[in-house]
Amino acid sequence: MIEKQALSVTQVNQYIKEVMNRDTVLTDILVKGELSNFKAHSSGHMYMSLKDESGVMRAVMFRSSAAKLRFKPQNGMKVVAHGRITVYERDGQYQLYIDDMQQEGIGDLYVAFEKLKNKLNAEGLFDPAHKKPLPKYPKKVGVITAPTGAAIRDIINVLSRRFSYSDVVLYPVLVQGENSAASIVEAIRYFNRTDGADVLIVGRGGGSIEDLWSFNEEIVARAIYDSHIPIVSAVGHEIDFTISDFAADLRAPTPSAAAELVVPSQNELMDKFNNVYSRLYSQANRILERAKLMLKSQAERPVLTDPRLKLNEQRIYLDRLYQDLTGACTDLFRGKQQAASLAVSRLDGLSPLGALHRGFSVTEDGNGHVIRSVKQTAPGEKISILVEDGRILAVTEKTEETTALSGVE
Structure with missing residues (x-):
């Protein structure tokens, strides 16, 4: 024999309730029958049974739903009730929880209403989107x-x-x-x-x-x-x-x-308009007040109360700037002058004229070409000797080749 774990009565009732709550038929159902054992409680809830020729079912209608009824239920009245069937755990009894109820005849209309509502809902006519x-x-x-x-x-x-x-x-x-x-x-x-x-x-x-x-x-x-x-x-x-x-x-x-x-509501719109206007007016006033304070602060500055003070400050500043600029220009000129003198001295040392000043001379042939070798002239040719203060015109008598002097090209 396979051993099974025993369930408590409460566990069984809870399980049955869960099963019934998952059943799509039982959670949205229409039931027709005759009212019996009807009782309207002082709390507003209604307790009753629904029966037909061969069966009976307990039912309850809570105050929030009962308050919407358009008729006064009585024993013996034939009705159509809409709601859900589930288990009342304490007693282990299933019952119908009614959310709407109509008298028979009217109940037929209610059945048609629910049928059409479900059809159109399935087609998407009630879709919130x-x-x-x-x-x-x-x-x-x-x-x-x-x-x-x-x-x-x-x-x-x-x-x-x-x-x-x-x-x-x-x-x-x-x-x-x-x-x-x-x-x-x-x-x-x-x-x-x-x-x-x-x-x-x-x-x-x-x-x-x-x-x-x-x-x-x-x-x-x-x-x-x-x-x-x-x-x-x-x-x-x-x-x-x-x-x-x-x-x-x-x-x-x-x-x-x-x-x-x-x-x-035009009154609500006017109130909103007035509130917006008041906020804008207050904000504009704050901006104007800040501008006034800024202008007042600027107006109280010494430069505006006595402009001569500012002019004197600027004059002193310009005088100092002129002196600084003059000194800087003088120093710059002196530096450039010294650099130029040094450059001239260096150029004089490299210039042929400088060599003439030191006692050297330059000899040219009749065509003005510098004679660098005895081979560039011959006896009887006219030559020109350039010295510091002029030229000497001469005629070559003879030429002699000698060994070049050290340091002399």
């Missing part, structure tokens, strides 16, 4: 609703009070009954064809689920999804939800709230 932002300052607000009734009055009153700069364009439609869904669709398409508004409010006042059913029609949801103009859905009261609410770019709990959402 498709939602369009509302314009901040719409010039035209299109309203698609009945021409009479509280909804249009509330919308116009709020828009005129909140932002009177927007024009209101009403497209009157049927909001319930035969052809109402087609009427709403045509209005949405009209505004999109003509670009007749910057934002649309589609809705009506409160009513029963049958009264609001036009806004649960598939053609209305698709027209809202296809609109390139942002749409705010405002159907019924805060507790009412329709397919149009999920398809719209924004859902408002009431028509009045929709009007609040589509336009800014």
